[in-house]
Amino acid sequence: MTTNQNTKFLVGGAVIVLALAYLIYTGVTQSAVYFITPSELAAAAVAGKAYRLGGMVVPGSVHWNPASLDLEFALTDGKGRVPVRHTGTPPDLFGEGRGAVVEGSWTPEGYFKATLIMAKHSENYQAPHGDPSSAAYEEMIRALQRRAPR
């Protein structure tokens, strides 16, 4: 071990420790889930294009046929409303008045065909019951974008 090599190892070790410390810092302060809102989709929907869409499941809009596994519901952010269709069983935490993020594409027939439904459970974004103000929806969208800390 020459002094030259010692310096090399010291500098290298410091670089690695700093990089890992930065990663752990970043990991603790997590970033958001990205999706577009129903009103953003309604403003500029391109048929056939893939999107990730997030919003609240409109109460009373869910129709599920357990025989054919056809699921229909609508997502809203208070301003826009997008009809969504999906084939499959809804996830556990999926429900009316709760937040959901769906992946899929906008169809020429005028509905969103979801290939994946992600429902998140948190007390923070219960449905803005009886309060259709846009502020309440904005709060819910923000809660939905937040990554659940583990």
Next chain:
Amino acid sequence: MRFVRRAWILAWKDLTIEWRAKETLNSLFFFALLLIFLFQFALGPDRERLSAALPGLLWLGFILSGLLGLGRTFAGERDNDCWDGLRLAPGEKSAIYVGKLAGNLLLMLAVEAIFLLLFGVFFDLDLVAALPGLALVVGLGTLGLAAVGTLFAAMTAHVRARELLFPVLVLPVEVPVLLGTVKATEAVLLGEPLGSVAHWLKLLAVANVIYLTIGVLTFDVVLDG
């Protein structure tokens, strides 16, 4: 400066050999073409399923072709009995690592560019719009793959069953790189801003810094073995 020059000489040597024979590049090109046909057969004509699986497939192609190329990093030196030439080369041994890494990186990026082009044509991708983001993600991911691959290629060069051992060693290490690049590629292809995958880009950058540092620090040990 001498370090950079040494690394450059080695990379230049490897690239010149490759340019004259085009051995690796040709076979990897056909391999890419073959993979694309296989993907299409395996997934059928269902466009939606294809578009959902696309980022994963793209990286599967990069990884498979990358592993083939990386495994041959030291094939020339080994087969032509030039290994001692590498070992006895004067100066910092890590210059050899950096040179080999640079050569691998250029070759892999070339193959990936062809791969992307074929993907764009076959699966009807809007590559132009996604290109800046895609270049960043692919560059970060490829560096992570090449940094570990070059180090492990030297390590397995003289081990029996190296063709088997090499991918078995590289792939588990690459789990974070793979998850990050697939997720980031997905976001870029969906037209999302890069900010939405900033945490993945940070992870990839940190991974690259760590892999490169370990490679530079331990390469002389690996070369002596």
Next chain:
Amino acid sequence: MWFSTGSRRLTRVLGWLAALGLLAGLVLALGVAPREVSQGDVQRIMYLHVPSILTAYLAFAIVLVASLGYLVSRRQAWDRWAGSAAEIGTLFTGLTLASGSLWGKPTWGTWYLMLRGMIDEAERRAQFAAVLGIVAALNIPLVHFSVLWWRTLHQPPTLLRPVPAALAGIFRFTLGVNWVAFTLLFAYLLAKRIRVGRLSEEGLP
């Protein structure tokens, strides 16, 4: 190195302490600790799961240090430490496989041992294992965050999430006792494994 023949008694004491600790931990985990409200009795697996993974992390930290030690000093004893710790660390990660939520972590110990198995010459095996040990150990935080982020978007398994928020006193105490017991068990097994390696003299497989 430290565990010479003279310290066999110390190893034995360590073994008894570990056994006592495990017994106490088991009684606390299955009997004393109350049923967790939101997850039910299945949460009791956490007292096994969390100490196992923490012990495995300790093992891999030892692999990292021992690998560095080998590269610097080239003493075979360091290699024995690295190989022994990796073997037992893999064992402990294997325990968490049963609850199945930490995939990706147990794999690396397996292939580290696989590389060791494939190289016959002792010195080269030690050198390569040291490099691999360093790469793999430093990769663990990267794997951790990537798997975590990957899963937070795709529904995480509801089962066996850590108890949310402030862990109540008795839960924390039970977890602590089990953690200490597992660490003692690890130290005992490691001492024994290193002794076996030194006695059989042909190094580690």
Next chain:
Amino acid sequence: MTPDHPATPEHWGFVVAAYGLAAIVLGGYWRRLVRLEREATAKHDRRPAPPGTATSR
């Protein structure tokens, strides 16, 4: 797991299975170590130790 899911016997089965498996794995490894140690000690003691083997290199 939401609070409205009561603990069912299957949950206890799961817990017992996990602890049982751990006991089998750790116990098996321990017994293997003990056996290897006995064999190695026997072999070690049988032949006269060549100079320098007692201390590690």
